[in-house]
Amino acid sequence: MKSDKRLIGTPMRKVEGLAKSTGRAVYTDDITLPGMLHGKILRSPHAHARIISIDTSRAEAMEGVHAVITGQDMPTTYGIIPWTPDEYPLCVDRVRYIGDGVAAVAAVDEDTALSALDAIDVEYEELPAFFDPRDAAAADGSTPYVHDARKEGWNGNVTKMVQLEFGEVEAGLAEADVVVEDEYFFEGTTHAAIEPHCAIGQWDGVNRMTVWSATQVPHYLHRELARVLELDQAQIRVLQPLVGGAFGGKSEPFDLEFCVAKLSMASGRPVKILYTREEVFYAHRGRHPFHMHYRTGATRDGKLTSVDAKILLDGGAYASFGLVTTYYSGQLLCAPYEMPAYRFDSTRVYTNKPACGPKRGHGSVQPRFAFEVQIDKLAERVDLDPFEFRRRNFIGENTRTINELRVTSNGFLDCLSSVELASGWSEKFRKLPFGRGVGVAGSTYICGTNYPIYPNEMPQSAVQMQIDRSGRVAVFSGASEIGQGCDSVVAYIAAEELGVPLEWVRVLRGDTDFTPVDLGAYSSRVTFMLGNAAIDAATKLRKMVQEAVAKTWDVAPGEVLLAGGFAVWAQDTSRQMPIAEAFNVAESAFGTLGATGWYNTPKDVHGEYRGGTIGASPAYSFTAHVAEVDVDVDTGIVEVKKIWVAHDCGRALNPVLVEGQMEGSAYMGFGEALMEEHIFKDADHGRAGLHNAPSLLDYRMPTSLDTPELESLIVESIDPEGPYGAKEAGEGPLHPSIPAIANAIYDAVGVRMDRLPFTAPNVWRGVEQARADGTLVKPAAPVASPIAAD
């Protein structure tokens, strides 16, 4: 894409890149404060139980123990969604999963803290527990629900039900020439960021609380800390050191953040808690297991007529983002294909397991798996190449989806062509020898949400920028750097607009005392919103510098260019001055130079129905994948040879970072497809509800030897509202990984994998079934010749 930008669109380093590669980068657990105590949390051994009593007296009497707290010390519920606060920092009267926190201690060292936990006596009355979401949904109240019903006669296990219908669904299915109806299951998976959660609390003994945390959402943490600790927000400072990976796993407050704060108030000393890896698995908030049922209709010539979905979400013990997840399970499916009619009926239930929440591609990765496999089945039924089927249903750009979401730029057709060509699709599909196959899938994802988590009219993202006499630019950013590169994005924009070398931009970040509010790193919102805020601030400063320099040169302000460390006259580039001198000229003219910039979302681009705002985004990204696999029918082992990823990111502000997001997403989806399972023991195999494998060895995720070759193909659609046309790249590219692999397995051996994960035993069972059915053969190629897209 041709561009008038000097830096934007070129490969650039990250502002904190060298600090990370030399070991200088500071993460939360790297911080030690004078007199700091070690905190630990006592966790429930029961999946569901009443707390009868807690006796902390023996722990409190121990030498070196400075504070012990229980749920009674913070009896206020919290939750990321303002309408569903259902968690206490420490359980008050009931524990709801193995690993739920019941008490916390602060002691002089870790050994003492652990000994103190052993000295806390908790008496429980065990309760029957719910593990299978189908049982939880069918509960009649004869045993206690996971949470008390909000109304007499309701099922307290149900956290959210959403039923939405657009168009004539049954009529659309009736008029379809083919209807594919199947059940799908998406197993739960977890984020497994390599950095465990960590927090430090420091009470100043009078009226100020400082909390350092490895969080993706410092602003929401700030608000919830104030509520639970009963302090004013103005008393609290949240600091966010660099975050060692998150993927949605650090996008709401966790028990440790409240506990370090309260323990610091109780002890008068700073307190740190670092989760063990096992505790990270209990904290979870990972991908919900979904039971899905789809009916999808199409005409003989391959046009979708109607889609009907029924989904059961296994939410685990608490609400988390579940209200949103339940909506997203249906709302985000309506592009990139045109749906004449669509209905979804989604129910999220509580179970006595660690709470599920948002993981990269929140709520939409699961239905995307099912739906892209449905598309593959429909294409086969109507004798079309699956690429052609997708093209015939392309929704287009500058349009509305059936559920009334506004789509602006849309590069999905280019994504399809890119992976089709790069993968050599036409020479491979249905043509590779038995055992080897290719599969395709597509997807869309949001670039942030038009409505913030708590209702307000204020900007969603903002920065402050100042320029000084040395030529430096300082950017104060409250955005959450979790590895995706948002600190670098604001630096690139400042350097681009103000003409300074990238190295002269300082990004001051991660501190609610001196940065304006950004809502956090979730829903792929940061580049889009922060980028626009940064352009806003930088443009204001640029205009002042241009105006001041123009006056001294007696030229028009628009003729003054700021680039490459100089102010230059466009008419005669020999007329120039170093940028620092230009800043001095501007400071002389206008006084000290600073500007704020902000971005807020459009609010009038959604359907006027209940829930119509959920899923509404200022723009949508699009992705297509082709996966090529080998399937060994004797063992069930699937080897993914390569994944081609084409992603419409609007504009690649820095192609290195965009490719990194695409590759990381494809890798993560690949891991979910083939290996990852966040599962729990049943009573026959240990303690019911106990996490099966809370370690990075037993929770299988891809190593360098497992991960396939990944090829990134950037597609630029230049979004009209994105910063320089940019859209998201961090979550969208995950979605098609899983269905593309499922469809490739089918192409290889004729076995449909409708249940995740595609582990060797699961694939082997599918192979054996196909062998018994006589369908273990290479599927037939489409008879109809594909019609090329325009």
Place this chain on the structure above:
Amino acid sequence: MESKQEIVRLRVNGDLHQVGVPTHFTLLETLRYALGLTGSKQGCDKGDCGACTVLVDGTPTLACLTPVWEAEGRTIVTVEGLATADGPHPLQDEFDRNGAAQCGFCTPGILCSAAALLEANATPSRTEIQEALSGNLCRCTGYAKIYDAIEAAATRIDDSAQDQAK
């Protein structure tokens, strides 16, 4: 609870340190919490993730599984010891240039594994790189940019070695 402490002598990044630590401390705990060398990371504390990888006598070693007393008298290099007064190690520079560190938490361990690989094999193949990194989990990158960075660093080191030989 009082834990028994003793003085351990460690040679880390060229310096000899004498430091009192509990007798059950690991090398990782000693580096991070006694010596303040926080570059080496703890991701799992049980040898699964590789974020704590350091070089002990040149061999990539999981510091979280190494009792500190086993490291006494040996030569230890951490991520902080890869750079010299002349600047960052070519691997460190290429990780930055290639976007090989996203969140950066696995990076110190991966750099130590990669440095040992290049010491033993100046021109590793892609497969040899994958094998050398198989004990280091990265959750961000899908490993692709990490391979690019190691290959670029290998080329730079090899080129400068050939220049010196001329």
